[in-house]
Amino acid sequence: MTRLFNEPAAFADEMIEGFVASHGRWVRRVSGGVARSTRSTPDTVALVIGGGSGHYPAFGGLVGQGLAHGAAMGNLFASPSAQQIYNVAKAADNGGGVLLGYGNYAGDVLHFTQAQEKLRTEGVDCRSIAVTDDISSAPLAERHKRRGIAGDLTVFKVAAAASEAGYTMNDVVQIAERANHRTRSFGVAFTGCTLPGAEQPLFTVPEGRMAVGMGIHGEPGIGETAIPTADQLAELMVTKLLAEIPEGVDTNKRSRVVPILNGLGSVKYEELFVVYRRVAQLLADAGLEAVDPQVGELVTSFDMAGTSLTLFWLDEELEQLWLAPADAPAFRRGAITAQALASDDGELADVERTIPAATAESRAAAVRVLAALSAAKDVVDANADELGRIDAIAGDGDHGIGMERGVRAAVEAAADAVVRGAGAATTLHFAGDAWADKAGGTSGALWGLALRAVGDALGDANAPDGGAVATGVADAAAAIMNFGKAKVGDKTLVDVLVPFRDALEAGVQDGRSLTDAWGTAVVAAQQAAEATANLLPLMGRARPHAGKSLGTPDAGAVSMALIVRAIHETFL
Secondary structure, X not given: OOOOOOOHHHHHXXXXXXXXXXXXXXXXXXXXXXXXXXOOOOOOOEEEEEEEEOOOOOOHHHEOEOOEOEEEEEEEOOOOOHHHHHHHHHHHOOOOOEEEEEEOOHHHHHHHHHHHHHHHHOOOOEEEEEEOOEOOOOOHHHHHHOOOOOOHHHHHHHHHHHHHOOOOHHHHHHHHHHHHHOEEEEEEEEEOOOOOOOOOOOOOOOOOEEEEOOOOOOOOOOEEEEOOOHHHHHHHHHHHHHOOOOOOOOOOOOOEEEEXXXXXXXXXXXXXXXXXXXXXXXXXXXXXXXXXXXXXXXXOOOOEEEEEEEEEEOXXXXXXXXXXXXXXXXXXXXXXXXXXXXXXXXXXXXXXXXXXXXXXXXXHHHHHHHHHHHHHHHHHHHHHHHHHHHHHOOOOOXXXXXXXXXXXXXXXXXXXXXXXXXXXXXXXHHHHHHHHHHHOHHHHHHHHHHHHHHHHHHOOOOOOOHHHHHHHHHHHHHHHHHHHOOOOOOOOOHHHHHHHHHHHHHHHHOOOOHHHHHHHHHHHHXXXXXXXXXXOOOOOOOHHHHHHHOOOOOHHHHHHHHHHXXXXXXXX
C-alpha cells in the first residue's frame, strides 16, 4: 500500500515538487509538469510526453537530453488536462514543432487532441503519437484500440533520438509510428495497487492466483491462472508475444529485438532477473537476437506486484536510434555532452483573467452558482472514497480523487470570480476551466465542458430563468456527447445526464418552477444512475473488463446524480 502522503488529492502536486527538487540537473518545473533544464538545439522537434502520475519513471523520469523535452504530468492515473499539456509544450518548443506522445487512453486522447488543436491555431506544427503496444487490451484487428503500457519507452526513445539527429517533423512522426507498430507488450499481476489514502487496493487477486493481461492504471486482468514458476511465466509471456509478430518483420532471417522486462512496483529486481534468464533462453531458441535488454522498473503502477514483457522488433534505423545516447533521470546510456542550463523564458506565467461587465441580476445569480458548486464539493468530498471504490471494479479507481481535485478547483475559481464582480456566465467559465485543468482525466474534460455550456446559456446580462438553465443543461449534454462520443447505454455519466436533461426540459415546458422541475429531474437522474449497474461499459478503460462491472453502477453516473441532488438542495 501507499504509506507516505499528506492530503491524497495533493499527492501528485507534492510528488512533482519533490521530483524537481531532487533532479534539477535534468528537469525544471513548468506549469503542468516538467521540461528539460538544459537547452535544446534550436529548430528541432520537441517531444512532449505525458499521462497520469503514479507510473514513475514514466513520465517525468524520461525527460532529459536524448529523450523527451517535457512531460505533462496529470493527477494519479488521470490524464493531464489540455491546458497542462499546452503549457508544457509551449515551454519545451524549440521552434521545429511539437510531437505529443502518450498512451492510448480515452482521457489522454481527448486532452492531448485538445492541446494539439490549440497549438495548431497558434501556428505551431503539432502532431501526436498514441502508443498501442498492449496485446491484451484489444484484438489485432482493432489494434488502434489497444492501450499503451511499457512500450511507451521504445516509441518515446526512438522519436527523441530522431529529433536529436535533426529529423524533420514528418520523419520523426514516421519513425515513431514505425516503432509503435513494431512494439508488443503483455503483462500479469499478483496484487493490485493502492492509491494514497485508500484502504483497499484497486483490485485483488485470490491467494495463489495471477491476473493475466492487467493494465498499468490498476485495471484488473482479463483472466486469472494459478501462479506459475518463474520459468513458466517467462514461457507464457514469450509465447503470447511471439504469436503476434508485427507485419513487415522478415522471419526468414535472424531478427533482432529489444526485450524489456518491466517491474510494476513490488516485484523485486532479483525476481525479474530470474524470469529474464528464461526469457533470454526462449528468445534464442526462437532464433531471435536480444539487443540491449532492459530489466527493471520503467513503467510502474504504485505498489502493484506484477511484471510485463515488451518486445521491440528492430530494423537498422530503429536500432541506431534506440542505442543513441540519452541522459534522463531514469534512463541513461552512452556519452552525452551536457548542454547549458535553459532560462525560464518558456515558462508561462499565470495571468489574471479579466472580468467582463455583468448586470446586478447576473452577479446575484453568480452567488447562487457558487453556492451550487460548494454543495457539489461537499457531496463529492463526502463520497470520494466510495466513488473510487466503484471505479476500481473495472476501471482505475481514480474517479473520487479526480472529482475532488476538480470540484475544489472549480469552487476556488468561482469564489474568486464572484469576489471580483463576475456574472453567472463568467463564474461558470472560470469554474469549468479550473475543473478541467486540475482534475484532468476524461471526467475533468467533460465537467469543464458542461459548466462552460451552462455558462454560455446563462450569460452575464440577465437573471437566469428555468428556460435558460434547461437550455444550458441541454447544451452541456450535447457538448459532452459530441466530445466524448458516448451515448445512452454506454455506461457513462451520459446515462444520467440525458434523462436528467429530458425531465428538466419537460418540467420547465409544463410551466413548473425551476426548483420543482429540477427536483423531478433529480429523481430521474438517481434512477438512471442505479440502472447503470445493469449495463456493460462500452467506452473508456472499463471496456476491456466489461463483465466485471455488471451489478455495479458507473462511478461517473453516480457522481453526477449526487451532484444534481446536492445542487437542488441549494434551491430550497
